[in-house]
Amino acid sequence: MTELSIQTIGATKVVVPPDELNALKASLRGAACSPADSGYDEARTIWNAMIDRRPGLVVRCQGAADVMQAVALARKHGLALSVRGGGHNIAGSAVCEGGLLIDLSPMRWVTVDPSARRANVGPGATLADVDRETQAFGLALPTGINSTTGIAGLTLGGGFGWLTRKFGMTIDNLISADVVTAKGELLRASEKDNPDLFWAIRGGGGNFGIVTNFEFKLHPVGPQVLSGLVIHPFADAKNILTKYQPILANAPDELTCWAVMRKAPPLPFIPAAWHGKEVLILAMIWSGDMADGEKAMAELRGLGKPIVDVVSPHPFVGWQAAFDPLLTPGARNYWKSHDFERLDGAFLDKLIDAVKTLPGPECEIFIAHIGGAMSRVPAGDTAYPYRKAHFIMNVHTRWREASEDRGCIGWARELFQAAAPYALGSAYVNFMPDDESDRIEMVYGSNFKRLGEIKRKYDPDNLFRSNQNIKPA
Numbered sequence: 001m002t003e004l005s006i007q008t009i010g011a012t013k014v015v016v017p018p019d020e021l022n023a024l025k026a027s028l029r030g031a032a033c034s035p036a037d038s039g040y041d042e043a044r045t046i047w048n049a050m051i052d053r054r055p056g057l058v059v060r061c062q063g064a065a066d067v068m069q070a071v072a073l074a075r076k077h078g079l080a081l082s083v084r085g086g087g088h089n090i091a092g093s094a095v096c097e098g099g100l101l102i103d104l105s106p107m108r109w110v111t112v113d114p115s116a117r118r119a120n121v122g123p124g125a126t127l128a129d130v131d132r133e134t135q136a137f138g139l140a141l142p143t144g145i146n147s148t149t150g151i152a153g154l155t156l157g158g159g160f161g162w163l164t165r166k167f168g169m170t171i172d173n174l175i176s177a178d179v180v181t182a183k184g185e186l187l188r189a190s191e192k193d194n195p196d197l198f199w200a201i202r203g204g205g206g207n208f209g210i211v212t213n214f215e216f217k218l219h220p221v222g223p224q225v226l227s228g229l230v231i232h233p234f235a236d237a238k239n240i241l242t243k244y245q246p247i248l249a250n251a252p253d254e255l256t257c258w259a260v261m262r263k264a265p266p267l268p269f270i271p272a273a274w275h276g277k278e279v280l281i282l283a284m285i286w287s288g289d290m291a292d293g294e295k296a297m298a299e300l301r302g303l304g305k306p307i308v309d310v311v312s313p314h315p316f317v318g319w320q321a322a323f324d325p326l327l328t329p330g331a332r333n334y335w336k337s338h339d340f341e342r343l344d345g346a347f348l349d350k351l352i353d354a355v356k357t358l359p360g361p362e363c364e365i366f367i368a369h370i371g372g373a374m375s376r377v378p379a380g381d382t383a384y385p386y387r388k389a390h391f392i393m394n395v396h397t398r399w400r401e402a403s404e405d406r407g408c409i410g411w412a413r414e415l416f417q418a419a420a421p422y423a424l425g426s427a428y429v430n431f432m433p434d435d436e437s438d439r440i441e442m443v444y445g446s447n448f449k450r451l452g453e454i455k456r457k458y459d460p461d462n463l464f465r466s467n468q469n470i471k472p473a
């Protein structure tokens with residue numbers, strides 16, 4: 001390798017000499033890539049096409065030893081550093097401009113111990129990797145709803161999806177994690193080992209170190225789950241969203257129903273006359289016994305006069321990937337998010353007005369249904385603070401051309417502002433874009449102070465700052 005000019009935390013450049021780069025390369029199981037090398041572009045390309053940054057050096061890690069080497073190089077030279085798991089974060093924090101990118105995507109193992117109902121998962125694994133390996137044994141981990149998302153970033157921010165109301169958040173199922181700290185040491189974090197670090201990484205994001213292995217507990221699920229979509233004309237949206245709330249408020253933990261508002265995509269099971277028209281989609285799953293599910297879902301499925309109802313038994317692995325075709329990488333994306341206890345009538349009016357002015361055919365508003373087991377964990381037990389929300393809205397703006405940036409981002413911000421008076425004030429860090437650093441203290445609420453203190457202990461110089469950053473107290 002020839003010498004490389006790499007950006008430091010102070011935004012100046014430092015020249016790393018060829019001897020040092022060659023020594024690094026020789027010591028890695030993975031690869032060190034400069035901008036001219038193969039693998040460089042693959043590592044720096046992430047889900048959100050708005051992000052087009054060029055790191056000075058990429059270390060594509062194969063194991064904890066590679067991560068320790070990369071952290072040592074960053075510390076020695078004071079390099080700006082970012083960490084990539086699955087590359088899905090909307091804020092694009094996985095890729096830094098000019099600095100050192102630590103790419104964990106090659107570390108994709110998932111090993112399952114079926115008798116102990118446990119899995120060890122590498123930080124490069126996607127949710128699909130976890131689902132496939134665990135479902136081979138009829139087991140599952142509660143994660144998110146898009147199977148190409150990385151397990152690492154999702155877990156460190158909290159993690160919720162179709163199984164959360166039944167089995168808790170992803171962090172509630174974390175038994176231990178191996179963490180490379182800013183000092184370059186590998187520590188075990190669990191209830192027993194470094195419990196403060198274990199508390200902080202369950203919701204505090206990538207602020208405290210680089211996780212090189214996750215150990216999770218698993219639950220029996222499937223292989224078939226009663227699940228699917230019920231699609232309504234948008235004209236009936238207020239009526240349906242008003243009537244579904246008392247049903248959801250009294251629902252068993254096994255029942256989860258997310259609402260999606262968008263223009264109907266041209267999917268084969270949606271009548272062609274509806275393609276491109278605004279619809280309300282209720283996406284639902286019953287994670288318990290199939291016969292009980294038919295009864296439990298009947299009231300929800302009986303609301304209004306749906307255009308189509310495709311709820312039936314589906315393989316759990318397939319249901320986990322049901323939204324993948326609408327969430328492919330390569331589009332420009334901007335998100336805004338709020339937590340809610342209930343969806344007030346006046347708020348629904350604002351939501352409905354916004355859907356009437358959707359800026360593009362791929363834009364949508366998701367309202368996740370949470371609660372259940374997630375809400376029974378006390379707020380101080382993990383860094384994830386607000387467990388009492390019942391809904392999380394994600395304004396998911398998605399488009400193709402840079403010329404549309406202003407209009408699409410402006411639409412999302414406008415709805416976000418209009419919804420704020422009805423929201424709880426908390427938010428999910430994993431749904432926040434890169435322009436919301438002023439929201440961090442409020443988002444972590446009563447856990448913020450302790451997070452700052454733990455940050456000071458494990459990363460006093462804020463080496464891990466390319467994230468929704470918690471500064472050392």
Ligand SMILES: Cc1cc2nc3c(=O)[nH]c(=O)nc-3n(C[C@H](O)[C@H](O)[C@H](O)COP(=O)(O)OP(=O)(O)OC[C@H]3O[C@@H](n4cnc5c(N)ncnc54)[C@H](O)[C@@H]3O)c2cc1C
Pocket residue numbers: 046047082083084085086087088089090092093094095104123143144145146149150151152153154155156157158159160161205206207209210211212327430431466467468
């Ligand atoms: C289409 C889509 C659907 C989604 N749906 C859901 C959902 O249903 N539920 C949900 O909970 N979330 C969901 N998310 C949000 C998701 O949780 C975040 O985007 C998350 O950051 C993705 O993790 P990643 O590893 O892919 O991210 P990356 O972009 O690779 O990483 C994000 C950040 O996490 C940190 N990080 C990553 N890996 C490590 C590590 N091993 N050690 C330390 N820090 C690390 C770094 O700070 C990094 O900047 C969705 C995202 C997308 C794009």
